[in-house]
Amino acid sequence: MNRARIALCLISAAIPAAAQSLPDLVIKNATVMTASHGTITQGSVWVHNGKIAGVGATVNAPSSATVIDATGKFLTPGIIDPHSHSALGNDVNEATSPVTPSMMMIDAFDSTDKALYQALAGGVTTELLLHGSANMIGGQAVVIKNKFGLSREELLFPNAPRSIKFASGENPKRVYGSRNQLPSTRMGNFEIMRQSFEDAKVYKKEWDDYNAKLAKGDKDLVTPHRDLKLEALADVLNGKLYVQIHCYRADEFLTEEAIAKEYGYKIRAFHHALEMYKVGDKIAKDDTAIATFADWWGYKDEAWDAIPWNAVMSMRQGVRVALKSDSNDHIRRLNQEAGKMVHYGGATEDEAIAMVTLNPAWIIGVQDHTGSIDVGKDADLVIWNMDPLSTYARAEKVYIDGDLFFDNSFKGFGTPHFNGVMHDAESGGSHDGSDEGGN
Amino acid sequence: MVDTTPPTGITAIIHGKLLTVTHGTLEDGTLLLQSGKILAVGPAASVKVPTGATIVDAHGLTVYPGLIASESTLGLSEIASDDVNNDLVETSEEIFPNMHVYDAFHAETEHIPIARFNGITNAIVAPIDTDTMPGQSMFIQLAGRDRDAMILTKDIALPMNFGANPKRKDKFPSTRMGEITQLRQALIDATEYMQNKDAAAKKSGAKDSKDKKSDPPKFDLKNEALIPYLKGQKPVIVTADEGHDIEVAYALAQEFHLKIVLAHVTHSQEILDKIAAWHVPVMFGPIYEFPHANERFDAVYTLPAELTKRGVKVTLLPGDSGGAGSAQSLRNLPYVAGMAVAYGMPYDDALKSITLYPAEIWGMADKLGSLDVGKTANIVIANGDPLDVRTDVKQVFIDGVSIPMETRQTRLRDEYMPKK
Numbered sequence: 137m138n139r140a141r142i143a144l145c146l147i148s149a150a151i152p153a154a155a156q157s158l159p160d161l162v163i164k165n166a167t168v169m170t171a172s173h174g175t176i177t178q179g180s181v182w183v184h185n186g187k188i189a190g191v192g193a194t195v196n197a198p199s200s201a202t203v204i205d206a207t208g209k210f211l212t213p214g215i216i217d218p219h220s221h222s223a224l225g226n227d228v229n230e231a232t233s234p235v236t237p238s239m240m241m242i243d244a245f246d247s248t249d250k251a252l253y254q255a256l257a258g259g260v261t262t263e264l265l266l267h268g269s270a271n272m273i274g275g276q277a278v279v280i281k282n283k284f285g286l287s288r289e290e291l292l293f294p295n296a297p298r299s300i301k302f303a304s305g306e307n308p309k310r311v312y313g314s315r316n317q318l319p320s321t322r323m324g325n326f327e328i329m330r331q332s333f334e335d336a337k338v339y340k341k342e343w344d345d346y347n348a349k350l351a352k353g354d355k356d357l358v359t360p361h362r363d364l365k366l367e368a369l370a371d372v373l374n375g376k377l378y379v380q381i382h383c384y385r386a387d388e389f390l391t392e393e394a395i396a397k398e399y400g401y402k403i404r405a406f407h408h409a410l411e412m413y414k415v416g417d418k419i420a421k422d423d424t425a426i427a428t429f430a431d432w433w434g435y436k437d438e439a440w441d442a443i444p445w446n447a448v449m450s451m452r453q454g455v456r457v458a459l460k461s462d463s464n465d466h467i468r469r470l471n472q473e474a475g476k477m478v479h480y481g482g483a484t485e486d487e488a489i490a491m492v493t494l495n496p497a498w499i500i501g502v503q504d505h506t507g508s509i510d511v512g513k514d515a516d517l518v519i520w521n522m523d524p525l526s527t528y529a530r531a532e533k534v535y536i537d538g539d540l541f542f543d544n545s546f547k548g549f550g551t552p553h554f555n556g557v558m559h560d561a562e563s564g565g566s567h568d569g570s571d572e573g574g575n
Numbered sequence: 576m577v578d579t580t581p582p583t584g585i586t587a588i589i590h591g592k593l594l595t596v597t598h599g600t601l602e603d604g605t606l607l608l609q610s611g612k613i614l615a616v617g618p619a620a621s622v623k624v625p626t627g628a629t630i631v632d633a634h635g636l637t638v639y640p641g642l643i644a645s646e647s648t649l650g651l652s653e654i655a656s657d658d659v660n661n662d663l664v665e666t667s668e669e670i671f672p673n674m675h676v677y678d679a680f681h682a683e684t685e686h687i688p689i690a691r692f693n694g695i696t697n698a699i700v701a702p703i704d705t706d707t708m709p710g711q712s713m714f715i716q717l718a719g720r721d722r723d724a725m726i727l728t729k730d731i732a733l734p735m736n737f738g739a740n741p742k743r744k745d746k747f748p749s750t751r752m753g754e755i756t757q758l759r760q761a762l763i764d765a766t767e768y769m770q771n772k773d774a775a776a777k778k779s780g781a782k783d784s785k786d787k788k789s790d791p792p793k794f795d796l797k798n799e800a801l802i803p804y805l806k807g808q809k810p811v812i813v814t815a816d817e818g819h820d821i822e823v824a825y826a827l828a829q830e831f832h833l834k835i836v837l838a839h840v841t842h843s844q845e846i847l848d849k850i851a852a853w854h855v856p857v858m859f860g861p862i863y864e865f866p867h868a869n870e871r872f873d874a875v876y877t878l879p880a881e882l883t884k885r886g887v888k889v890t891l892l893p894g895d896s897g898g899a900g901s902a903q904s905l906r907n908l909p910y911v912a913g914m915a916v917a918y919g920m921p922y923d924d925a926l927k928s929i930t931l932y933p934a935e936i937w938g939m940a941d942k943l944g945s946l947d948v949g950k951t952a953n954i955v956i957a958n959g960d961p962l963d964v965r966t967d968v969k970q971v972f973i974d975g976v977s978i979p980m981e982t983r984q985t986r987l988r989d990e991y992m993p994k995k
């Protein structure tokens with residue numbers, strides 16, 4: 137690393153990273169792709185106190201506002217990746233047992249991972265950092281805002297819902313089957329799921345009874361044993377944890393939905409979901425979304441029936457569809473992956489943009505805060521040099537909560553908040569099917 | 576298999592926007608195809624469509640030459656994680672110039688129609704880069720009635736890999752020194768073999784049969800395989816990522832006067848001027864390689880532009896950060912070129928990097944790479960800019976034959992498409 141740059145970085149690090157109140161900002165004359173209510177061909181967006189305060193052909197911003205003339209440029213909500221393993225190093229799987237719901241991804245989170253900066257440069261403002269897929273029940277995820285350069289705590293998405301990751305299919309089979317342990321088949325996979333929730337039901341009842349008695353004012357109660365594993369599963373039954381399931385095959389979506397109904401929890405999204413086009417109408421009825429690849433396929437058996445029309449065909453059947461990266465590479469160009477939806481299946485540009493903004497926001501459960509350009513939402517915005525669905529598009533400026541976090545015109549690392557500490561990405565979804573960290 | 580026996584009649588593609596590659600863009604052009612070749616190309620006003628020709632109306636569409644992938648694993652793998660169907664490289668030894676990918680080529684792989692679907696008509700098939708000398712590449716066409724019709728040139732080049740990938744754990748070669756020593760010894764052995772063989776051939780005419788030296792050396796597949804390369808008849812593909820590795824591998828190739836094509840060079844920022852001075856073509860990629868910790872996010876993206884600026888002839892490789900040329904991602908080759916344009920490569924060079932330049936590098940420029948009279952009629956018709964992800968390819972011609980735009984994936988699509 138360049139010595140002079142380190143010095144500069146240290147100086148900039150001494151300046152408070154996020155100023156208390158940023159001046160109002162107006163981005164005008166842009167083609168505004170709102171993700172929620174169409175595209176405004178010559179629009180303006182007003183940012184006040186980190187929130188979107190106005191959007192339309194004109195806005196009533198104070199004259200003191202900083203004005204950026206974005207003539208000829210495009211403005212979108214920040215790109216949201218609902219499935220990434222960035223910044224988790226090689227600690228994505230506690231692959232010593234197929235059921236590890238108490239594992240917290242936050243304990244492995246490294247906010248200085250360079251993959252975050254590369255994603256930021258691709259316009260990514262929010263990510264759901266998930267466990268790997270070695271275990272049937274992997275553990276609990278982290279939601280971040282990609283404020284690269286700030287402290288670890290400042291990257292955490294405030295009050296984001298908690299998610300837990302399940303996995304089924306080939307990966308748990310391979311990991312444990314190769315050790316001659318349960319599960320080595322899909323039967324084994326689902327037996328584990330049912331037994332886990334049978335145990336969780338007993339645990340939940342014990343605590344529910346205790347709490348009911350406590351509420352009634354009963355004395356001399358024995359507090360039940362707290363078991364982190366069962367507590368997490370009870371939270372699934374209580375609806376306190378969003379269930380995100382790594383799952384490829386049509387038959388498995390149906391089995392997973394049946395088990396969820398049997399135990400009374402909802403599946404927020406199927407991830408990968410490469411065969412959803414076969415049963416989309418059924419899954420749409422349960423309001424379960426999918427986070428899928430644009431066109432990745434063939435890396436393993438259960439990805440053999442993957443077709444690049446999957447996302448659009450599923451959407452036409454009523455499924456809420458998001459595109460995701462599962463890869464430190466693809467996360468850098470999710471806008472292009474959205475562009476492929478225009479090619480494969482004829483999505484409109486508005487539909488394609490929603491697949492990488494508003495729909496992934498829903499999967500994470502932060503759709504009331506980010507994911508579209510609407511008044512009251514966080515000012516997570518990207519200025520692109522041209523239509524972001526084109527191969528030629530580059531992110532020029534990326535704002536999170538109204539603050540500039542990436543500027544392509546800067547030399548060096550292009551991140552105003554970069555504090556000079558950066559770790560090379562260790563891994564993160566290699567798409568090769570052999571790495572249970574990824575797909 | 577798609578039979579590409581050329582039709583005898585004339586096919587006329589009319590009113591298309593022709594990207595000729597060699598002589599600019601014709602907004603309203605006519606292209607005549609006959610007997611698998613391009614018969615005529617020019618503005619609508621100057622090319623007469625013969626009566627009886629099969630007419631393809633390309634109004635509002637873009638017509639361009641078939642794309643050429645300079646690295647792929649087509650036909651060497653079907654499902655990546657399934658080892659039994661992988662013939663990507665023979666790893667039992669490293670020096671294997673006598674391995675030929677055509678011996679493993681599965682011509683009916685599902686990957687070929689899928690790559691063709693996005694406009695790719697020709698490709699190099701190569702062993703992957705985990706041996707220093709893994710075997711010879713071949714050049715294929717992505718349609719033909721059988722394997723033989725699809726293989727255009729069997730042993731077209733010899734990859735020579737250097738750097739991190741060919742290292743072995745606890746086995747020779749476990750270092751870069753080991754790799755180079757291994758390569759040098761192989762090239763010395765083959766040179767001696769070739770010299771002994773030549774000497775024996777010279778003396779075989781002489782009567783003195785008692786002269787032991789006239790005996791040719793025992794036939795050896797490895798040494799035989801290297802002779803055309805030592806004679807400079809075919810190129811060696813010098814493959815490395817890092818600038819310092821490229822310099823070492825290049826020097827070794829020069830030591831034996833080999834004909835050189837550089838490959839990968841994704842972290843060669845510090846030697847770009849040197850590469851230009853060497854006057855060798857470069858197979859660059861994948862462009863999606865990650866930058867090093869001390870590099871800006873776009874350090875790799877901008878290299879094709881930097882090389883082009885210095886006058887280097889660049890062919891872009893398909894693939895993603897997982898490696899160049901995987902069969903599954905091959906269809907994204909045009910978008911790789913689009914990415915290079917986004918980061919400064921002139922559009923014309925980017926289009927040439929996947930059409931004319933690879934044709935030139937692989938000695939196929941008399942047949943492929945542009946819309947010119949006499950060239951093979953490998954033609955793509957699409958509804959827009961070939962390098963843009965939003966563009967849909969409508970029709971592909973190979974040897975002048977209209978190829979069914981059907982793949983395993985379109986069959987699944989059509990089977991499950993919701994009924995209106």
